[in-house]
Amino acid sequence: MSTDRSLAEALADHIAASGDLRSPEWRRAVLDVPRHEFLRDGFFRRTDEGHVTGWEPVLPDDPTWLPACYANASLVTQIAGGIVPRDIEGRIFRQPTSSSTMPGLVVRMLEELGVEDGMRVLEIGSGTGYSTGLLSHRLGDELVTSVEVDPAVSGRARAALGRIGHHPRMVIGDGLQGHREGAPYDRLIATCGVLRIPVAWLEQVKPGGRILATVGGWLYASELACLTVHEDGTAAGRLLGGEVSFMLARPHTPPPLGVLPDFAREGTERECTVPGDALTDWTARFVAQLAVPGAQRFSLMDGDGDMDVLLDVHGESWAGLRNEKGRWIVREGGPEPLWRRIEDALLRWGRDGAPALGSFTVGVSAEGGQTVSWPSSAG
Numbered sequence: 155m156s157t158d159r160s161l162a163e164a165l166a167d168h169i170a171a172s173g174d175l176r177s178p179e180w181r182r183a184v185l186d187v188p189r190h191e192f193l194r195d196g197f198f199r200r201t202d203e204g205h206v207t208g209w210e211p212v213l214p215d216d217p218t219w220l221p222a223c224y225a226n227a228s229l230v231t232q233i234a235g236g237i238v239p240r241d242i243e244g245r246i247f248r249q250p251t252s253s254s255t256m257p258g259l260v261v262r263m264l265e266e267l268g269v270e271d272g273m274r275v276l277e278i279g280s281g282t283g284y285s286t287g288l289l290s291h292r293l294g295d296e297l298v299t300s301v302e303v304d305p306a307v308s309g310r311a312r313a314a315l316g317r318i319g320h321h322p323r324m325v326i327g328d329g330l331q332g333h334r335e336g337a338p339y340d341r342l343i344a345t346c347g348v349l350r351i352p353v354a355w356l357e358q359v360k361p362g363g364r365i366l367a368t369v370g371g372w373l374y375a376s377e378l379a380c381l382t383v384h385e386d387g388t389a390a391g392r393l394l395g396g397e398v399s400f401m402l403a404r405p406h407t408p409p410p411l412g413v414l415p416d417f418a419r420e421g422t423e424r425e426c427t428v429p430g431d432a433l434t435d436w437t438a439r440f441v442a443q444l445a446v447p448g449a450q451r452f453s454l455m456d457g458d459g460d461m462d463v464l465l466d467v468h469g470e471s472w473a474g475l476r477n478e479k480g481r482w483i484v485r486e487g488g489p490e491p492l493w494r495r496i497e498d499a500l501l502r503w504g505r506d507g508a509p510a511l512g513s514f515t516v517g518v519s520a521e522g523g524q525t526v527s528w529p530s531s532a533g
């Protein structure tokens with residue numbers, strides 16, 4: 155057996171043991187679709203230096219490249235919207251913008267998607283094309299459409315798919331608009347995150363069809379949502395749990411922060427009723443995000459210590475949190491008391507028994523209004 159085949163076997167065994175890979179059809183796809191073909195342009199390995207995250211290129215001539223292609227890990231393939239591994243030597247300290255998703259997560263999503271023979275699938279976020287390759291293997295190229303916003307990324311994915319004999323429909327464009335020409339679809343899967351499920355997806359998926367996407371926000375907590383589209387154009391479903399995160403779809407990334415208020419002097423100060431470090435918990439952060447969907451979060455360090463800041467650049471509201479000898483103090487400014495909104499939501503969620511994300515439900519109206527709720531102890 156070739157080295158890459160035995161590496162693919164080991165990967166399939168690993169993701170079957172973790173429960174992500176469940177069916178023989180997807181096992182065959184993992185064995186037959188060589189992930190390394192999608193990583194021939196290399197990937198970036200993370201290098202942490204103190205608080206700073208850097209990325210260094212790993213190319214196919216590196217002996218660690220092939221085994222890494224078959225590790226159950228996500229591999230970054232593009233940084234800062236255009237830089238690929240062959241572009242740099244040394245390290246780069248910017249944000250990843252494209253990657254090959256962790257195979258276990260891709261396969262878990264494909265299993266949850268409930269794909270059956272003959273179904274038409276729309277994928278949003280082609281990336282390297284690996285997940286597109288798995289879908290093409292399972293369904294046949296003519297039933298698979300994949301949309302990627304970045305033309306160069308899409309071109310590399312198309313080339314990799316071609317190398318292994320697959321030619322699905324590869325579309326360059328904003329996947330939040332779907333791809334009307336190929337509709338209706340039985341299934342839609344997004345491997346980039348969204349703030350809310352776009353109306354175009356509801357319109358392009360058949361009634362009874364399924365949408366699987368990660369719903370997140372600017373406080374960086376997110377979760378897989380699995381929704382069924384109804385005859386009336388609405389969709390409903392639930393979060394699946396597992397703390398799944400994806401890079402946000404480009405039109406949903408946060409806007410620039412702009413000129414900052416004077417967090418030390420403006421607004422009014424009070425003691426918190428919920429401690430400022432509550433947001434270190436993933437689920438609490440998700441709940442907070444539902445309460446203040448326009449807020450971004452960052453840290454500021456000055457002579458008096460760290461401040462955790464929430465800022466809604468559209469509404470011009472903000473909250474700065476600091477710990478003074480064990481007491482959490484918040485200073486809030488602007489029309490919306492952001493931390494008060496978060497406190498209210500977290501206290502309500504706590505009174506309801508702090509349910510896990512896997513029990514949350516999601517509904518989307520035909521006009522795109524999205525509601526995410528947790529089970530209330532009040533019934």
Ligand SMILES: C[S@@+](CC[C@H](N)C(=O)[O-])C[C@H]1O[C@@H](n2cnc3c(N)ncnc32)[C@H](O)[C@@H]1O
Pocket residue numbers: 251252253254255260278279280281282283284285286301302303304307327328329330345346400401402403404405
């Ligand atoms: C995590 S990667 C996808 C990984 C891919 N499934 C794989 O297996 O390699 C997310 C991709 O979504 C793309 N993307 C971001 N916003 C998008 C949008 N609005 N429409 C389509 N693709 C988008 C990014 O450029 C990136 O390539």
